[in-house]
Amino acid sequence: MDAVQFRSPQSPPDSFAGSLREGLSKAPKEIPCKYFYDSEGSALFEAICALPEYYQTRTEVALLRRHAGEIAALIGDGAEIVEFGAGALRKIRILLDALPAAQAYLPIDISGNYLREVVRLLAVDYPALALHPLVADFTLPLTLPARTGARRAGFFPGSTIGNFRPQDALCLLRRMREQLQGGGLLIGVDLVKDPAILHAAYNDAAGVTGAFNKNLLARANRELAAGFDLDGFAHYAPFNVKAQRIEMYLVSLKRQSALIDGEMIEFAAGEAVHTEDSHKYTIDGFREMAARAGFRPRAVWTDDARLFSIHWLES
Numbered sequence: 592m593d594a595v596q597f598r599s600p601q602s603p604p605d606s607f608a609g610s611l612r613e614g615l616s617k618a619p620k621e622i623p624c625k626y627f628y629d630s631e632g633s634a635l636f637e638a639i640c641a642l643p644e645y646y647q648t649r650t651e652v653a654l655l656r657r658h659a660g661e662i663a664a665l666i667g668d669g670a671e672i673v674e675f676g677a678g679a680l681r682k683i684r685i686l687l688d689a690l691p692a693a694q695a696y697l698p699i700d701i702s703g704n705y706l707r708e709v710v711r712l713l714a715v716d717y718p719a720l721a722l723h724p725l726v727a728d729f730t731l732p733l734t735l736p737a738r739t740g741a742r743r744a745g746f747f748p749g750s751t752i753g754n755f756r757p758q759d760a761l762c763l764l765r766r767m768r769e770q771l772q773g774g775g776l777l778i779g780v781d782l783v784k785d786p787a788i789l790h791a792a793y794n795d796a797a798g799v800t801g802a803f804n805k806n807l808l809a810r811a812n813r814e815l816a817a818g819f820d821l822d823g824f825a826h827y828a829p830f831n832v833k834a835q836r837i838e839m840y841l842v843s844l845k846r847q848s849a850l851i852d853g854e855m856i857e858f859a860a861g862e863a864v865h866t867e868d869s870h871k872y873t874i875d876g877f878r879e880m881a882a883r884a885g886f887r888p889r890a891v892w893t894d895d896a897r898l899f900s901i902h903w904l905e906s
């Protein structure tokens with residue numbers, strides 16, 4: 592029998608295969624969290640949003656509903672709304688219902704097939720709205736279509752900003768400010784709180800967050816025939832008190848290997864792969880960062896228990 596033939600790595604570094612090979616060749620190993628989101632990952636994230644432990648979505652939705660009128664007045668009539676990491680397009684409906692004269696909606700998401708599916712559903716419910724979906728990675732330079740509305744407003748809910756290290760979050764906010772061409776940004780930010788609440792939110796009893804985390808491996812099996820044994824990895828999501836962030840890992844439960852983009856990657860028993868951070872902010876801490884990014888932080892809304900915050904940042 593011929594010796595096993597390994598393909599030489601050919602995928603570009605910003606592809607799933609290339610990023611996975613590069614991240615799993617590092618010490619310690621890591622996988623960028625944006626790769627959670629193929630259609631399966633997006634559906635799993637939606638399931639997380641409905642979990643009893645995951646206070647973020649229901650708190651943010653309640654805040655949006657309660658303050659929709661005020662928010663609509665700040666955004667103004669005839670605006671074009673750009674949503675970064677749009678997901679299931681649920682939260683935008685609250686804004687659109689309060690902004691009947693919105694000119695256009697540009698949802699941006701990396702999860703292409705999922706975005707196409709949810710945009711079709713939105714188009715049925717909002718037939719008069721001009722829809723310009725964009726399948727793209729918002730961390731890369733992005734050319735948005737020319738502005739059609741009186742002004743542009745950004746929408747970045749879900750505390751996705753928390754998935755970036757503070758220095759990267761600052762750069763991302765700066766870039767968004769440029770893309771908004773003078774328009775404001777409405778952004779949802781998860782707050783520091785009792786670590787037990789945070790720990791429960793990322794370690795749900797039903798194991799949905801674990802399945803979401805393991806979707807990185809399942810996706811590698813589907814797209815790259817990587818041969819991961821999903822039961823050979825454990826979901827691990829501790830709260831790092833010093834850095835004020837949940838850290839998510841996949842921990843190898845045994846010595847094993849997987850073939851990624853032509854390279855055999857070895858995992859030691861107990862070796863951790865870092866898959867996501869979710870930083871938590873104080874209201875003042877986030878407003879300071881937004882100001883450093885060139886925004887003027889204006890209104891901020893929070894719930895009575897101060898679990899979550901929504902900020903209106905002006906350019």
Ligand SMILES: C[S@@+](CC[C@H](N)C(=O)[O-])C[C@H]1O[C@@H](n2cnc3c(N)ncnc32)[C@H](O)[C@@H]1O
Pocket residue numbers: 624625628633636640675676677678679682699700701702727728729730747748749750751
């Ligand atoms: C935490 S979910 C939030 C979804 C939705 N905005 C919400 O509030 O429920 C993050 C969303 O951002 C998208 N996403 C993550 N990284 C991205 C990137 N680099 N570029 C574009 N979209 C990204 C994911 O596909 C997902 O829909």
